[in-house]
Amino acid sequence: MDVKKCNVLAAEIRLETLKVIHSRGFGHVGGSMDLADLMAVLYGEVMKFDPKNPRWEDRDWLVLSKGHAGPVAYATFGLMGFYPMEEAYTLNQPHTKFPSHTDRKLTPGVDLTTGSLGQGASTAAGAALGNKIDGRTNHVFCVIGDGEADEGQVWESFQFAYAHKLDNLIYFIDKNGYQLDGPTDDILAHGDLAKKAESFGLYTQEIDGHDVQAIYDAIQNAYAKKGVPSCIVLDTCKGKGATFAEPKHDHSSQPNEEQWAEAIAASEKALEAVKNA
Template sequence: MSDLKKLSTKIRLEVCKMLKHRGFGHLGGSLSIIETLSVLYGDVMKINPQNPNWEERDWFILSKGHAGPALYATLAVKGYFPLEMLNTLNNNDTRIPSHPDRLKTPGVDVTTGSLGQGISLAVGIAKSFQISQKPNRVYTIVGDGECNEGQVWEAFQFAAHHKLSNLIIFIDENHKQLDGPTKDIINSFDMKEKVEAFGFAVKRISGNDELAIKNAVLEMFEVKDKACCIILDTIKGQGIKYYEMLSDNHHIRFSGESEFQLDLAIEKLKEELEREGR
């Protein structure tokens, strides 16, 4: 198991444990972005967990803020705060609320949750770095359901016009949203063709392959005159077959079979890490 694959497994385990303890949460859309977070925080981003506000760091914005558990698990595993804090998810006075809050959680760069707004904030930050000629890069993950919001496309148009090559936008195309398949609610058609038409450098890859994600990011580093977008072909509930197959897997309240399957997944992930010596 590669170091990045091991990191993905650790993050997935902590997400499952956290939501098991909470009893409910946004499991599906959290699991689909874990490999991407593993690559960003485990390899390509300039970060300093001991100094989250380090001025030379790269910035990450989780535009699909309901996937906060995946970001929290990543930050905890990387040492921004103790793993034990994950058990306080959504508690009164918690430092890790349902959606990311930069004033509460060490390592969260931007408060998000209102869909469509995170990408606009990411574009604005990237533009500020371009103006000031700072080397910081900006990364953001947008959901494919979130792309129903018109504000997303305003941000895309702005990023393309200003050639924000210091920005990499990931679209988590897991093909589902709150109320069902994206193709049945608002069909996005071919997302790659659409984003290319806006003037982006675009690559579509498998979103469960850490090496493919890393290589795509490195390829985008070579782009100097365009904003960059990586479309992740993912599965909602990625990495746990039961939840991949569950039709209503956006937000789950665990009981009966869903709780039993979560317990099985936790044990399986622990065993994988034990075999690898953690």
């Protein structure tokens, strides 16, 4: 595990995520930016994938169940070579391959279409079961928002995954404390998400979602746990790295050009600082 390389990649992902959303002028900044460290670990250190063959059958899968965070996926895939990065600067524009929510029929690198909250959790479980039936040894990684955990379908998928012993499936809950209408504790308090997931039989860990070493170690722990699916709760700061969105309730940002320029400049500075550390 190369911590510096991962931190550099995370900073690059944050910068490109801002540029992708800036190309449209507005979008889901908060819930995209807080996933940069996870994406850096997954695509920089953990996952098996082939940018030249996105449908490679033995690849690891990413299911971004919180599909509104598509921009962070598009930034990551561009940096990994699935397409020229500049193509993603057409976010949500006519005839684009990069809609606001991830779509497997449009964007190379997207494994499952998501956006209707809760459904990605179930389709990830189905994909993991299908891979097991086919005798594959790959893994399915599914990212769920804490606001998304309001959906009963999330918990039904946990029950299904446990019943089918899907140890090739790792759920991540992005616990940034906010959802569309405000703080999650005010809208529909979840209590202890880690204990809840554990009560469904999942091997559960809770970590700092911005610590790349902790993310990597938690994934390795999950790999070692046989016979049960895993859940990793990521304590994150919504909007991490975006000067106009961190840390506050900011589901869909509409900053002005001055704010965009400030955020992109700060992200470029942060990238240089990590490179020179």
